[in-house]
Amino acid sequence: MLERRGFSALLYDRIVPIGVVVAVIVVLWYGFAVLLNAQFERDQAARAKTEITTSQLIERTLSQDRPLLPAPHQVVSEIWDTTVMKKITSKRSLVYHGWITLSSTLLGFLMGTVLGISLAVAIVHSKVLDRSLMPWIIVSQTVPILAIAPVIIVVLNAIGISGLFPKALISTYLSFFPVAVGMVKGLRSPDVMHLDLMRTYNSSAAQVFWKLRWPASVPFLFTSMKVAVAISLVGAIVGEMPTGAVAGLGARLLSGSYYGQTIQIWSALFSAAVLAAVLVMLVDLVSRIVLRRMGMAQ
Amino acid sequence: MSVVIEAKGLDLTFGTGEGAVHALADIDLSIESGEFVSLIGPSGCGKTTLLRVIADLEKPTGGTISVNGVSPEEARLARAYGYVFQAAALYPWRTIAGNISLPLEVMGMSKAERQQRIAKNMELVNLTGFEKKFPWQLSGGMQQRASIARALSFDPDMLLMDEPFGALDEIVRDHLNEQLLKLWAQTKKTVVFVTHSIPEAVFLSTRIVVMSPRPGRIHEVIDCDLGDDRPLDIRETPKFLEIAHRVREGLRLGHSYED
Numbered sequence: 001m002l003e004r005r006g007f008s009a010l011l012y013d014r015i016v017p018i019g020v021v022v023a024v025i026v027v028l029w030y031g032f033a034v035l036l037n038a039q040f041e042r043d044q045a046a047r048a049k050t051e052i053t054t055s056q057l058i059e060r061t062l063s064q065d066r067p068l069l070p071a072p073h074q075v076v077s078e079i080w081d082t083t084v085m086k087k088i089t090s091k092r093s094l095v096y097h098g099w100i101t102l103s104s105t106l107l108g109f110l111m112g113t114v115l116g117i118s119l120a121v122a123i124v125h126s127k128v129l130d131r132s133l134m135p136w137i138i139v140s141q142t143v144p145i146l147a148i149a150p151v152i153i154v155v156l157n158a159i160g161i162s163g164l165f166p167k168a169l170i171s172t173y174l175s176f177f178p179v180a181v182g183m184v185k186g187l188r189s190p191d192v193m194h195l196d197l198m199r200t201y202n203s204s205a206a207q208v209f210w211k212l213r214w215p216a217s218v219p220f221l222f223t224s225m226k227v228a229v230a231i232s233l234v235g236a237i238v239g240e241m242p243t244g245a246v247a248g249l250g251a252r253l254l255s256g257s258y259y260g261q262t263i264q265i266w267s268a269l270f271s272a273a274v275l276a277a278v279l280v281m282l283v284d285l286v287s288r289i290v291l292r293r294m295g296m297a298q
Numbered sequence: 299m300s301v302v303i304e305a306k307g308l309d310l311t312f313g314t315g316e317g318a319v320h321a322l323a324d325i326d327l328s329i330e331s332g333e334f335v336s337l338i339g340p341s342g343c344g345k346t347t348l349l350r351v352i353a354d355l356e357k358p359t360g361g362t363i364s365v366n367g368v369s370p371e372e373a374r375l376a377r378a379y380g381y382v383f384q385a386a387a388l389y390p391w392r393t394i395a396g397n398i399s400l401p402l403e404v405m406g407m408s409k410a411e412r413q414q415r416i417a418k419n420m421e422l423v424n425l426t427g428f429e430k431k432f433p434w435q436l437s438g439g440m441q442q443r444a445s446i447a448r449a450l451s452f453d454p455d456m457l458l459m460d461e462p463f464g465a466l467d468e469i470v471r472d473h474l475n476e477q478l479l480k481l482w483a484q485t486k487k488t489v490v491f492v493t494h495s496i497p498e499a500v501f502l503s504t505r506i507v508v509m510s511p512r513p514g515r516i517h518e519v520i521d522c523d524l525g526d527d528r529p530l531d532i533r534e535t536p537k538f539l540e541i542a543h544r545v546r547e548g549l550r551l552g553h554s555y556e557d
Contacts, residue, residue, distance in 0.1 A: 201452075
């Protein structure tokens with residue numbers, strides 16, 4: 001097959017396929033917006049005892065104040081209004097709320113990664129810990145986060161800890177798991193020959209760790225960090241809900257649903273999704289750079 | 299010449315009960331300093347296991363063995379040998395120089411000392427110029443040469459080699475056999491070499507230990523007195539063919555060709 005290069009490769013391998021998928025989603029979305037919002041317009045018309053034509057119906061379904069499903073252009077214009085058109089210090093700015101969520105996401109992600117790595121190191125080096133800790137780690141993830149989050153927030157609030165840290169703790173609770181599991185696998189990934197080799201050199205456990213297990217686990221670390229950063233964001237958003245919806249993307253979601261502001265909900269959802277995508281791409285970028293330097297990206 | 303490896307009545311059984319595998323039975327073997335001894339036999343004859351016992355990577359379940367006059371464990375702790383595996387087993391995140399540096403770092407040598415030894419051993423295996431390459435950028439033969447340089451880098455008395463060229467094609471293998479002989483002549487190390495190739499064993503060795511399977515035991519030890527000068531062509535001489543024939547006969551009598 002002829003290999004495409006440069007812009008042509010970018011166009012045919014990335015832009016065209018992704019564009020097609022986006023276009024299909026947008027078309028479907030408009031379709032559903034019309035379908036779901038139509039009932040309200042028909043009721044309105046019936047109540048006013050007037051007839052509406054199909055084209056009027058479609059036009060109105062796409063410009064309601066509180067639609068069941070907002071149309072894409074409504075969400076886009078809401079996001080534009082609340083990011084570019086507002087000062088970022090304003091309580092109505094999505095950038096402000098996004099930053100609140102991002103900061104607790106990053107803190108939680110950092111703590112979760114450190115915790116996950118520490119647990120994995122302990123588990124790999126101790127059979128007892130492997131048997132005693134691993135089941136609890138798995139059980140911890142079967143508890144619904146929605147049930148645990150308010151407990152953490154309320155308990156910490158009672159002892160005077162509030163703000164960023166409790167939310168970050170929920171992110172930690174979610175994000176340590178993929179890191180712990182991935183790192184256990186990564187630290188155990190060196191094959192017997194590599195381990196035997198270290199044995200023939202009479203190397204210490206610390207040397208086996210730093211010269212073999214740790215570098216061998218780096219690709220596993222990055223893979224699990226990609227998952228961890230995305231669920232850290234979920235954790236931060238969940239953590240913002242029981243606090244009374246003061247600030248953050250979670251608060252925007254919650255206050256949107258209190259007041260039936262569906263457009264606000266959807267724009268917060270989209271911001272969260274974009275934020276998650278950016279975070280995952282950043283981790284991926286760092287991963288590529290590190291692995292290339294280590295000679296492991298061919 | 300002094301004895302460096304001495305095994306008497308060595309026995310090794312893996313597992314217990316029904317599933318027990320008798321890997322080594324009643325092994326008597328003594329290897330002197332500066333010898334090149336090959337262990338040859340079919341799969342399952344225990345040749346690799348014997349090498350691993352010498353290296354203290356397996357513990358025998360009976361008999362005695364000494365390496366450099368002490369137990370294999372003490373010899374390992376004293377870093378008496380360099381081990382070359384079937385695969386090159388280079389660490390993919392280290393450059394070739396970095397891989398050769400690994401045992402030197404473990405042994406706590408200074409940076410200057412390490413650099414000097416890396417340069418010397420890379421030259422010894424003809425890899426000078428490839429210091430900064432990563433393993434995947436090298437051919438299989440070059441990778442195995444790097445792994446030999448790594449085993450030699452800390453200057454052990456002994457080289458234990460477990461089918462090091464088994465995964466390479468015959469042309470590369472011939473070439474590396476020649477290089478290994480030169481290396482052996484230069485360094486005067488004791489080499490214990492596991493192989494399942496008769497020509498390779500005859501070409502390289504001063505003695506060939508023919509082993510037979512189930513349980514793994516020594517069938518016969520054949521002297522291989524072809525002298526020090528061994529060009530590749532020596533493999534067509536009557537003397538070479540005669541020794542090869544004796545090895546094959548030994549393998550046959552040891553039931554190596556039976557199902």
